[in-house]
Amino acid sequence: MTPRPTPSMDERHAGIYRVIRAIPTGRVMTYGAVAAAAGLPGRARLVGMLLRRLPDRSRLPWQRVVNAAGRISARGGGGPIEQRLRLELEGVRFLPGGRIDLAAYGWHAPG
DNA sequence: CGGTTGACTGTTT
């Protein structure tokens, strides 16, 4: 049906942003799950790339994206600290070792 | 234009 010619970069970006925006407060999704929900299975790194280039003023709930181990992915600056703070303010509990229980807080996009 | 890098992940040692 819908011809699925190579989606442009912008289309991929839009799909990823849409998925992240749909994550409810207090829930998290992994990079891989976001990619898969956006129709891009196996492109977890693409999600990370996008978030890395996200402007500071962005309203996207970027803090709700964590890695498959349920931990906050490392990066330069105080990003990881701010991310954890934001998640804790939403009610997300961190286990000893800085891990989030994905079985409890993981979000699976409907559909 | 080609090589390197990296907010990833599942599989295999």
Add this chain to the structure above:
DNA sequence: TAAACAGCCAACC
């Protein structure tokens, strides 16, 4: 349990 490996691919230099 931990480390190495193999895919991934746009951004960067």
